Amino acid sequence: MTAKPKLALYWAASCGGCEIAVLAIDEKILEVAAAFDIVLWPVAIDAKVRDVEKMADKSIDVCLFNGSIRNSEQEYMAQLLRRKSKILVAFGSCAHEGCIPGLANLSGREAIFDYVYKKSPSVDNPQGIVPQPEYEAPEGTLHIPVFYDTVKTLDQTVDVDYYVPGCPPEAENIYAIVKAVVAGLGGAPLPPPGTVLGKETTVCDECARTRAEKKITGFKRTWEMIPNETDCLLEQGLVCLGLATRAGCGALCPKVNSPCIGCHGPNVEVEDFGARMMTALASVIDSQDPVEIRRIIQEGIPDPVGTFYRFSLPHSLLRRSALSGNGH
């Protein structure tokens, strides 16, 4: 009997939603379990990192890695799983683009520790203790991972073969990828390395609303209006990010009268999600007066980084905000 291909699933800086998404393929998870020997999956099975360390290099056939890299332990796991895996997949928005944990790049380690361990209203820490990577205990030196200033994507850490977009990826897409990988291990052609495994069009293409190339005189936020259910949300004044976002969700949010927030990542050939949105939104503003344009933008988009880079700040061209001092 030939051995089953080996599968690893790992999480770094993430919320756990990608793990739930894997289980959202429902009973087909049994097919996954039947097709693969799962060697590491901290959320579901009891396998140890030490066991993975002892495996031969490239002995894991596929590793689905979700989560971004924000400390040295996660970076180590990324390096280890890269070394042990034939195919390393950046699974979900965090590994692909940094996602919500990546918004920490608007701040740095010092500022984050200062708030989380000292200033947060629910914290009682009179001695002002913050985590130290090394601590001398009577029993010896204790280590915890070093917390970074800057959250990184998986491919800013190690080489990545494929990307699965989405926060989280959709069950159908996950299952299609699993099937493709099984076929690939059996000799079927696999897509070229670096491919984002998803549709190559935008959410607008999946959105049934009517576009009329209408210009607008101001952006509104979702709580300020109830949009009608037929016209393009952007043309009704909501900052809808569908036109920079990769399709695959079936335009779920516009379908329920809510603007796209870009969770499915940049469409193919969008180098910087925010730049694409800036271009697009600049085109719909109906003004040629710089003072008015500035007012429209400042009033309508009070948080430009959180709006344009909600899911992709570490993956963006600038990767993070400026750090004061030398960053420590």
Add this chain to the structure above:
Amino acid sequence: MSDERFEPKIIAFLCNWCSYRAADLAGTARMKYQPNVRTIRVMCSGRVDPAFVLKAFALGADGVMIAGCHPGECHYLEQNYKAMRRYEMLRHTLLAMGVEDHRLRLQWASAAEGNVLSAAINEMIEQVRALGPLNWPRFWSENGGHQEAIERLPHEHAEALEVSR
């Protein structure tokens, strides 16, 4: 710090029909501007994708200028109004990212305004010089002791990793 004066690197996107010709005119008329700008000719200021500007900063530019025909005089009718709106979008976003205002400049200069362009370039160079180097990649390259932590990890796990070497 050395005593040497900081020489900023400024990328200038000049439109083919007005501002590039203004720069040309400044040259033929021997109007001087400081050599800190690297000019990139584009067909129109409306061709400047915000990604070009972000990329210039990400690769280490200290400042970026976008220059085009005056409003109402665009060779492509109204693409410079697009440039104007994109500039405002970029400015708003870059300020939120911590990039100082003077590091991005939108400048109108017609083909006859070599003097306007050279004065604007000189003014911007002095403003950016006063702000100091931007050197954006430094914000992520050191990463809070990242390098030391990575160098230490193989030692902590050496024993286990030996097995498969």
